[in-house]
Amino acid sequence: MKNIDLEICTGTTCYLLGAADLIDVLENLPEPLRERINLRGVACEDLCKSGSRPPFVKINGIVIGEMTSERLLATLENTLGGTTC
Amino acid sequence: MDYFTDIAWAQQVKEGQRIGGDAVFLSRTEKDDRNICILSDGLGSGVKANVLATMTGRMAQRYVEEEKDIIRAAEIIMNTLPVCRERRISYATFTICEITADGEARILEYDNPPYIMIREGRVMEVEKIRRELNRPSAFKKEEILYSEVKLQYGDRLIFFSDGVTQAGLGTPGYPLGWRQKKVAQFIEGLMNTDRMLSSWHLTRSLTRQARFLDRGKAMDDITALSVYFRRPREILVVTGPPMDQKNDAPMARRIAEFPGKTVLAGGTTANLVSRELNRKLTINLKMRTEKVPPASEMEGITLVTEGMLTLTRVAEILEKKDEDALSGYDGASRFAALLINSDRAVFLVGTRINEAHQDPSIPFEIGIRRTIVKRIAAALETNYLKKTTTEYI
Numbered sequence: 327m328k329n330i331d332l333e334i335c336t337g338t339t340c341y342l343l344g345a346a347d348l349i350d351v352l353e354n355l356p357e358p359l360r361e362r363i364n365l366r367g368v369a370c371e372d373l374c375k376s377g378s379r380p381p382f383v384k385i386n387g388i389v390i391g392e393m394t395s396e397r398l399l400a401t402l403e404n405t406l407g408g409t410t411c
Numbered sequence: 412m413d414y415f416t417d418i419a420w421a422q423q424v425k426e427g428q429r430i431g432g433d434a435v436f437l438s439r440t441e442k443d444d445r446n447i448c449i450l451s452d453g454l455g456s457g458v459k460a461n462v463l464a465t466m467t468g469r470m471a472q473r474y475v476e477e478e479k480d481i482i483r484a485a486e487i488i489m490n491t492l493p494v495c496r497e498r499r500i501s502y503a504t505f506t507i508c509e510i511t512a513d514g515e516a517r518i519l520e521y522d523n524p525p526y527i528m529i530r531e532g533r534v535m536e537v538e539k540i541r542r543e544l545n546r547p548s549a550f551k552k553e554e555i556l557y558s559e560v561k562l563q564y565g566d567r568l569i570f571f572s573d574g575v576t577q578a579g580l581g582t583p584g585y586p587l588g589w590r591q592k593k594v595a596q597f598i599e600g601l602m603n604t605d606r607m608l609s610s611w612h613l614t615r616s617l618t619r620q621a622r623f624l625d626r627g628k629a630m631d632d633i634t635a636l637s638v639y640f641r642r643p644r645e646i647l648v649v650t651g652p653p654m655d656q657k658n659d660a661p662m663a664r665r666i667a668e669f670p671g672k673t674v675l676a677g678g679t680t681a682n683l684v685s686r687e688l689n690r691k692l693t694i695n696l697k698m699r700t701e702k703v704p705p706a707s708e709m710e711g712i713t714l715v716t717e718g719m720l721t722l723t724r725v726a727e728i729l730e731k732k733d734e735d736a737l738s739g740y741d742g743a744s745r746f747a748a749l750l751i752n753s754d755r756a757v758f759l760v761g762t763r764i765n766e767a768h769q770d771p772s773i774p775f776e777i778g779i780r781r782t783i784v785k786r787i788a789a790a791l792e793t794n795y796l797k798k799t800t801t802e803y804i
């Protein structure tokens with residue numbers, strides 16, 4: 327089973343526009359799922375000034391904007407195989 | 412001589428009263444940089460006692476600010492304030508402490524518990540001059556005590572009301588109350604645990620312990636005031652990237668070489684310093700609240716936080732003197748606590764505009780960095796008597 331590298335931007339704009347909720351979701355995932363995610367916070371790297379919309383996460387190296395809790399859960403399920411939760 | 416006089420006080424109001432009958436007045440004179448501290452205890456409790464204590468304290472403060480000799484000031488106060496007719500005692504007891512710019516402390520005591528002087532972590536006896544007053548209206552002979560101390564680094568003067576010495580009165584452990592000697596031992600105990608304890612913490616430990624001895628409900632107003640003469644503790648707060656990129660490296664060097672504590676507020680600033688000093692930045696996702704984004708860790712830096720939201724919360728905590736917030740485990744709480752435990756704060760404010768904060772999609776307005784830093788500096792000066800300087804780069 328492969329793990330996921332998940333980076334989440336905790337900068338001002340991202341945090342205000344939803345990163346706070348995303349972190350809550352991630353921290354409250356069931357253990358077996360949570361254990362497979364290498365979660366890491368990152369400071370603003372100016373993606374929010376690039377035109378696309380915050381909040382930003384990076385999943386296995388791929389940047390995704392406008393992340394919501396639902397989309398995040400769906401993405402995790404897809405990537406991890408959907409059987410764990 | 413480079414020193415700082417760390418002064419703070421704490422109070423537990425008598426159970427059932429909303430307002431204390433003990434009053435504290437602190438001020439620093441602009442002209443000759445003297446610190447003046449007054450603790451007065453009004454007869455009884457509640458509003459009436461507070462009015463008496465306040466009147467006494469204000470008079471004392473004004474006379475000493477006007478450079479009257481403190482013995483003279485005490486005499487004027489005692490001759491002006493009436494004596495309680497039923498009980499034939501003064502309406503308020505008081506202690507006046509004046510500390511000159513070069514650390515000369517003069518203390519005048521009228522009927523409050525004796526103050527405690529700490530040198531090198533131990534109680535030190537101070538010689539006091541007794542002076543009798545013969546007011547026709549007074550029932551008994553009254554006396555005031557005058558003492559002088561040349562303060563050295565690390566010295567402390569601790570003043571308290573009788574709510575402290577009488578704490579626990581009538582309980583099996585303390586039938587006669589906590590009493591002077593035990594209070595002194597308690598303070599020596601605090602010194603054994605932390606010789607550098609701030610006045611803020613010391614006064615809180617003392618008043619909490621007194622309330623604890625009163626079985627959690629203060630039987631009288633419990634007030635403590637502490638003066639701690641020490642080398643200044645400095646803190647450097649850096650927020651915002653410099654206007655000119657040429658200044659990135661010098662700014663980072665200044666942080667690395669700063670002798671005191673250091674705080675970085677802002678992701679861009681943190682990334683910049685991380686890059687310049689080649690030190691890893693690790694975000695701690697646990698250190699946050701719903702409104703305050705996570706803080707981070709970087710080797711050699713005391714605290715690294717997000718920028719505007721954290722600074723705004725720090726300003727709120729300091730402006731409202733929200734002491735409960737200080738024990739929180741998030742960037743803003745830790746930040747505010749660090750500021751309160753320092754004597755001088757240097758704010759280095761980068762002025763490169765952060766476009767992110769003009770993003771129209773942000774649901775509410777985020778202030779301008781400068782304005783928030785100004786609010787923090789003002790709150791530190793007025794509410795906590797700290798010295799601050801702000802530089803823009």
Ligand code: FES
Pocket residue numbers: 335336337338339340341369370371372373374375380381382767
């Ligand atoms: S705040 Fe997240 S990219 Fe800027």
